[in-house]
Amino acid sequence: MAKIICVANQKGGVGKTTTAVNLSASLAVAERRVLLVDMDPQGNAGSGVGADKDLLEESIYDALIDDAPAARIVLKTELPYLHLLPATSDLAGAELELVSVTDRERKLKKILASLADSYDYIFIDCPPSLNLLTINAMTAAHSVLIPLQCEFYAMEGLSQILKTINLIQQGLNKSLSIEGILLTMFDARNNLSRQVGEEMRAHFPKETLQTVIPRNVRLSEAPSHGKPICLYDITSRGATSYMDLAKEIIAREVSH
Amino acid sequence: MAKIICVANQKGGVGKTTTAVNLSASLAVAERRVLLVDMDPQGNAGSGVGADKDLLEESIYDALIDDAPAARIVLKTELPYLHLLPATSDLAGAELELVSVTDRERKLKKILASLADSYDYIFIDCPPSLNLLTINAMTAAHSVLIPLQCEFYAMEGLSQILKTINLIQQGLNKSLSIEGILLTMFDARNNLSRQVGEEMRAHFPKETLQTVIPRNVRLSEAPSHGKPICLYDITSRGATSYMDLAKEIIAREVSH
Numbered sequence A, B: 001m002a003k004i005i006c007v008a009n010q011k012g013g014v015g016k017t018t019t020a021v022n023l024s025a026s027l028a029v030a031e032r033r034v035l036l037v038d039m040d041p042q043g044n045a046g047s048g049v050g051a052d053k054d055l056l057e058e059s060i061y062d063a064l065i066d067d068a069p070a071a072r073i074v075l076k077t078e079l080p081y082l083h084l085l086p087a088t089s090d091l092a093g094a095e096l097e098l099v100s101v102t103d104r105e106r107k108l109k110k111i112l113a114s115l116a117d118s119y120d121y122i123f124i125d126c127p128p129s130l131n132l133l134t135i136n137a138m139t140a141a142h143s144v145l146i147p148l149q150c151e152f153y154a155m156e157g158l159s160q161i162l163k164t165i166n167l168i169q170q171g172l173n174k175s176l177s178i179e180g181i182l183l184t185m186f187d188a189r190n191n192l193s194r195q196v197g198e199e200m201r202a203h204f205p206k207e208t209l210q211t212v213i214p215r216n217v218r219l220s221e222a223p224s225h226g227k228p229i230c231l232y233d234i235t236s237r238g239a240t241s242y243m244d245l246a247k248e249i250i251a252r253e254v255s256h
């Protein structure tokens, strides 16, 4: 039975897609069966694993709005243990189209239930918003992984996502937990980065993950080659830090 | 009569707020009367100019949803020629609340019409989405300024925002133009940055602005002090590049 983790933060550009893509790929390299679900109309997670959005006949939009069977939409990737449920820009319309649908918040949960037996992990990449798409992801997930860029505006937004998780825990998904807060784009030479890191460990000691993702240009180059970091440059600090994160996530499974 | 420019890009973390805050502040230093409108529920633009969101009694939400007079909500800032129309997290609810309202796309246009005579420029900071809040901003504006981070995922999203602008030009706002595409977080030592810069000048020579904003840590430090860059560190490359941008925007006024 798959563990479903949604990668969310309404602050933009904090490393949600980079984390969803590279953590999925690192677990797939460790031969866990992984499904990466793209719930962002930008479709960046798909590009990050080499999917060509222009060739897609169906996407997650068709499963959410027209009840198309998700198993038909799932794509293979270059990594044998990694599959993708892709998104296209149509998904931007789903927000308004879902408004008047019954059980609008639980659509994704039902879709993933039909797939969960085929995977060990399912990761959901969320858009930079706390809209119906992100609410669907948090309702379908067992836990939320919150990437946090080590900058002021990103810290300021943390209380909003924690409040939203709390609301979901009271209603739509009582068993939702916080998988962890992941410090991203950390630059040890930069005062602000160090301050944010210290503040996070002081105020959120349990939630802040041990693994820290450094700022590493190879991580931003990899998507232009349609490859996760472990295929683009396995020797880079970006690749080793996401491998460390995969080990930390697996270790948490064993101890829970 | 104010020139209304909306700062938009659905890709997250590309420098929308940093641009809206620092361009507004640079024009205010040049004694243009400027109103900064925050249409992002994260409320980052307000923090960037020192507004304390917890002290706010009213925000743009009250003008959009309850027709509160905007002039009553506008706040002064540390810069005499810069005013702020602030946002709070309530604004996240406006998206669904506006769905069934008549003229839902033109609400902001009507609000700004009542303020336009008091300003030379009005800048609207948009959330990372092409939702009703951003559509309202594009319908109210004369032009769109598109910050573009020099990275692969940001380039990938450019066609979506250009498509949305085109749709708005055909219906809701026929006179909407592109003020320009602004390259942000440019790092001359980084191949990817240089490649994106070259590609943008080759494919969008007219739209890509002359001014390029370099990656500069002082820009990310300034918001934690609640100050635009010109008040936090006027000697920084971040401050001079936003002053250059202000000059370029003013020069375009003269020649149009």
Ligand SMILES: Nc1ncnc2c1ncn2[C@@H]1O[C@H](COP(=O)(O)OP(=O)(O)OP(=O)(O)O)[C@@H](O)[C@H]1O
Residues within 6 Å of the ligand: A011, A012, A013, A014, A015, A016, A017, A018, A019, A040, A044, A126, A127, A128, A184, A185, A186, A213, A214, A215, A216, A217, A219, A220, A221, A223, B010, B011, B012, B013, B128, B151, B152, B153, B154
């Ligand atoms: N650790 C890192 N080091 C260097 N660059 C990074 C790192 N993580 C992400 N990036 C780059 O920073 C940009 C933002 O990251 P990403 O797109 O993953 O964030 P996001 O939160 O998914 O953004 P959005 O809010 O638009 O969905 C991308 O161009 C990405 O390549």
Ligand SMILES: Nc1ncnc2c1ncn2[C@@H]1O[C@H](COP(=O)(O)OP(=O)(O)OP(=O)(O)O)[C@@H](O)[C@H]1O
Residues within 6 Å of the ligand: A010, A011, A012, A013, A128, A151, A152, A153, A154, B011, B012, B013, B014, B015, B016, B017, B018, B019, B040, B044, B126, B127, B128, B184, B185, B186, B213, B214, B215, B216, B217, B219, B220, B221, B223
């Ligand atoms: N030129 C720059 N150099 C260094 N840091 C920058 C620069 N521009 C912006 N930043 C920092 O990068 C982060 C993202 O910028 P910003 O928040 O302005 O983007 P945004 O597009 O408004 O994000 P969102 O999509 O969440 O609204 C912020 O922490 C900001 O301080």
Ligand SMILES: [Mg+2]
Residues within 6 Å of the ligand: A016, A017, A018, A040, A044, A126, A127
């Ligand atoms: Mg993303």
Ligand SMILES: [Mg+2]
Residues within 6 Å of the ligand: B016, B017, B018, B040, B044, B125, B126, B127
């Ligand atoms: Mg912003």
